[in-house]
Amino acid sequence: MASATVEDYLKHIYLLEQADMDNPVAMGRLATTVGVAPGTATAMIKTLANAHLVDYEPRGGVRLTSTGQQMALHVVRRHRLVELLLVEVLSLDWSLVHHEAEQLEHAISDIVLEKIDALLGYPTVDPHGDPIPTAKGHLKYVQPVSLTDCKPGQQGRIARVSDQDTQFLQFAERHRLTPGMGITIDAYDKYGDAVTVSPKHCDSVTLGTNAASKIFVALSKKS
Amino acid sequence: MASATVEDYLKHIYLLEQADMDNPVAMGRLATTVGVAPGTATAMIKTLANAHLVDYEPRGGVRLTSTGQQMALHVVRRHRLVELLLVEVLSLDWSLVHHEAEQLEHAISDIVLEKIDALLGYPTVDPHGDPIPTAKGHLKYVQPVSLTDCKPGQQGRIARVSDQDTQFLQFAERHRLTPGMGITIDAYDKYGDAVTVSPKHCDSVTLGTNAASKIFVALSKKS
DNA sequence: ATTTTTATTTTGTCTATCCAAAATTCCGGT
DNA sequence: ACCGGAATTTTGGATAGACAAAATAAAAAT
Numbered sequence: 001m002a003s004a005t006v007e008d009y010l011k012h013i014y015l016l017e018q019a020d021m022d023n024p025v026a027m028g029r030l031a032t033t034v035g036v037a038p039g040t041a042t043a044m045i046k047t048l049a050n051a052h053l054v055d056y057e058p059r060g061g062v063r064l065t066s067t068g069q070q071m072a073l074h075v076v077r078r079h080r081l082v083e084l085l086l087v088e089v090l091s092l093d094w095s096l097v098h099h100e101a102e103q104l105e106h107a108i109s110d111i112v113l114e115k116i117d118a119l120l121g122y123p124t125v126d127p128h129g130d131p132i133p134t135a136k137g138h139l140k141y142v143q144p145v146s147l148t149d150c151k152p153g154q155q156g157r158i159a160r161v162s163d164q165d166t167q168f169l170q171f172a173e174r175h176r177l178t179p180g181m182g183i184t185i186d187a188y189d190k191y192g193d194a195v196t197v198s199p200k201h202c203d204s205v206t207l208g209t210n211a212a213s214k215i216f217v218a219l220s221k222k223s
Numbered sequence: 224m225a226s227a228t229v230e231d232y233l234k235h236i237y238l239l240e241q242a243d244m245d246n247p248v249a250m251g252r253l254a255t256t257v258g259v260a261p262g263t264a265t266a267m268i269k270t271l272a273n274a275h276l277v278d279y280e281p282r283g284g285v286r287l288t289s290t291g292q293q294m295a296l297h298v299v300r301r302h303r304l305v306e307l308l309l310v311e312v313l314s315l316d317w318s319l320v321h322h323e324a325e326q327l328e329h330a331i332s333d334i335v336l337e338k339i340d341a342l343l344g345y346p347t348v349d350p351h352g353d354p355i356p357t358a359k360g361h362l363k364y365v366q367p368v369s370l371t372d373c374k375p376g377q378q379g380r381i382a383r384v385s386d387q388d389t390q391f392l393q394f395a396e397r398h399r400l401t402p403g404m405g406i407t408i409d410a411y412d413k414y415g416d417a418v419t420v421s422p423k424h425c426d427s428v429t430l431g432t433n434a435a436s437k438i439f440v441a442l443s444k445k446s
Numbered sequence: 447a448t449t450t451t452t453a454t455t456t457t458g459t460c461t462a463t464c465c466a467a468a469a470t471t472c473c474g475g476t
Numbered sequence: 477a478c479c480g481g482a483a484t485t486t487t488g489g490a491t492a493g494a495c496a497a498a499a500t501a502a503a504a505a506t
Binding site for chain 3: 026027028038039041042043058059
């Protein structure tokens with residue numbers, strides 16, 4: 001059984017790989033996200049490499065092996081299911097949930113985990129809209145699509161807001177159109193040049209296709 | 224913040240003190256219940272004594288200081304609330320809960336703990352009938368009273384069955400009148416010489432006062 | 447092509463926790 | 477008063493994980 005420390009390294013490597021298009025993860029980056037000195041990370045990575053959980057080229061970065069990825073996904077699953085449990089069942093403020101789950105993810109057995117999964121109705125996304133891997137470590141990969149490519153009724157979460165303009169970002173922020181937010185597409189009026197969407201728990205917004213094209217959504221599986 | 228290891232030592236010292244009428248806890252006993260070699264326990268106890276969490280006389284055993292006891296109670300509270308959560312909310316088989324809670328008790332923050340407490344309706348006993356310390360570390364000590372001293376409507380858990388007769392013990396066993404079991408007093412008919420009680424989740428039983436006088440109950444606070 | 451900067455790896459230490467086995471102390475039986 | 481065994485403490489050593497600071501390699505800038 002992997003220690004909590006090892007689990008943390010694996011999880012962070014996984015998340016960093018994801019966030020950087022599957023490129024190998026640089027040591028410095030890993031060290032700071034795990035929260036240790038660089039030398040510490042190097043040492044740990046060597047032992048992970050010995051255990052065949054990562055592939056490691058000195059000065060070339062790390063990347064998970066398939067065994068390592070499997071384990072990482074298992075940690076991520078625990079993390080996200082716990083987050084959801086804390087929000088949905090214990091009504092914990094969602095800003096606190098991530099931090100709490102950070103501890104709990106290492107203390108949940110498989111048996112308890114499956115009970116949580118069942119209690120929550122086998123959810124597919126956590127409170128941030130991030131996908132929850134299945135027990136077998138499968139993750140539904142969703143290529144984000146522009147809002148202009150969505151159809152009414154679809155649901156998903158905002159994956160990216162591709163504009164650097166402060167005004168636009170502030171507008172998006174004001175209407176809760178921020179990455180991670182779960183949204184529903186209410187209407188798409190091609191001729192009226194407008195898309196109406198509802199961010200979860202917030203008022204709906206109508207955007208021109210021009211603006212809508214800058215917002216990318218990861219759709220949930222068929223709703 | 225105390226490490227999980229330290230928390231475990233404190234918890235076990237507390238439980239052993241309780242189980243042995245507040246006598247100081249012998250090293251060997253402590254070592255085996257914590258699951259370490261005797262020398263390891265001695266070493267740890269020295270550091271706990273330095274931190275003023277225990278009083279320690281070489282070869283005289285250990286006993287918690289009031290600070291140590293406070294911390295131990297906090298761990299016990301987490302343990303027992305988690306057990307109850309697992310049973311009541313996640314419907315985990317109760318034979319598994321103790322083991323699971325053993326891990327989780329070290330990963331629950333105060334915030335989450337109070338949410339659990341609230342969700343469960345501020346319970347006073349765990350699934351085994353053991354009392355749950357309050358957030359401030361108070362434990363309602365309940366002097367067990369004979370069933371013949373109970374009034375209808377009262378609830379509690381069986382503390383003791385004071386008879387050595389096998390027949391009687393088997394009778395008690397059959398009707399789930401075993402130590403730790405939570406029960407409700409349904410009726411007490413003084414003139415009919417009978418007490419009727421319902422063990423939790425089981426059929427009610429009616430006992431003559433003769434038998435009832437042999438069964439001692441730790442009553443929950445006013446229900 | 448050098449020099450400078452930055453990232454990474456090494457090296458030497460530290461703490462917490464554990465074990466095994468030797469040394470000690472105490473207690474009951476003679 | 478003495479001895480033997482049980483409990484306890486010491487001693488010596490191991491492992492996981494972490495840091496700081498020196499050494500090195502690679503990348504950038506001149």
